[in-house]
Amino acid sequence: MDWQAGLLDGIAAQDxxxxxxxLIADHAADIGFEFCTHGMRLPVPITRPRTTMHSNYPSAWLQRYHEQGYMDTDPTVAHGMRSSSPLVWSDAFFANTPQMWAEAQSHGLRHGWAQSRRDAEGTYSMLIMARSEGPLTDAELSRLTPRMQWLVHAGHEAMKASGQDPAREQGAVELSDREIDVLRWTAEGKTSAEVADILNISERTINFHINSVVAKLGACNKTSAAVRAAMLGLLW
Incomplete structure (x- = not known):
């Protein structure tokens, strides 16, 4: 399809x-959505994962959304965190957040579609497309869903490639096979002595590998290193 080639070529040209x-917003507009938001959350740091958001929503709504802390109760966000299934906005969907829903509609955000994605490295993103007029019909969804889902995945990869990739921020960490083995067992709660018995090497060697990965990952201890490595997809 020409739109796929155009989007891929466009993504490759952005830095x-x-x-x-x-570029994502332009493609959303091409299929009938005047508003678009893309959010991305990196898997590290564990206790305060960095979240970025880009949006062309009305500025007054974005300010209100932030001031009221609506992200904490937004059912679209909650759905995306627990499921990668696409969703269509409806009165029933926002039944538990009537004030937020009424305010969103007053700013022209009346009909929307959203889907999230979480990749092997633990990076999470969500694409939301919305418009002020015309509900999404079954016929429209049947026709557009493949393209919208393709945009979800292309947008995720584009944002990572443009500088929001946790692997880049982590300095493209590379662990040896032995370091990965040691971390896997550490993540299972094994002590250095137990890991040494399992792998049939000395405890001193185990501690050497642990110290190495702690330094490579910028962690404070072996538990932190194991969790960080798992979140970055280094223990697969």
């Missing part, structure tokens, strides 16, 4: 998240 988002 910032902002430029990539403008």
């Amino acid at each position: 910032t998240p902002e430029a990539c988002f403008l």
Whole structure:
């Protein structure tokens, strides 16, 4: 399809998240959505994962959304965190957040579609497309869902490639096979002595590998290193 080739070519030409988002928003507009938001959450740091958001929603709504802390109760966000199934906005979907739903509609955000994606490295993103007029019909969804889902995946990869990739931020960490073995057992709660018995090597060697991965991952201890490596997809 020409739109796929055009999007891929456009993505390859961008080098910032902002430029990539403008391209995503343009394609959303091409299929009938005047508003678009793309959010991405990196898997590290574990206790305060960095979240970025790009949006062309009305500025007054974005300010209100932030001031009221609606992200904490937004059912679209909650759905995306627990499921990668696409969703269509409806009165029933926002039944538990009537004030937020009424305010969103007053700013022109009346009909929407969203889907999230979480990749092997633990990076999570969600694409939301919305418009002020015309509900999404079954016929329209049947025709557009493949393209919308393709945009979800292309947008995710575009944002990572444009500088929001946790592997890049982690300095493209490379662990040896032995270091990965040691971390896997450490993640299972084994002590250095137990891992030494399992792998049939000395405890001193185990501790050497642990110290190495702690340094490579910028962690404070072996538990932190094991969790960080798992979140970055290094223990597969």
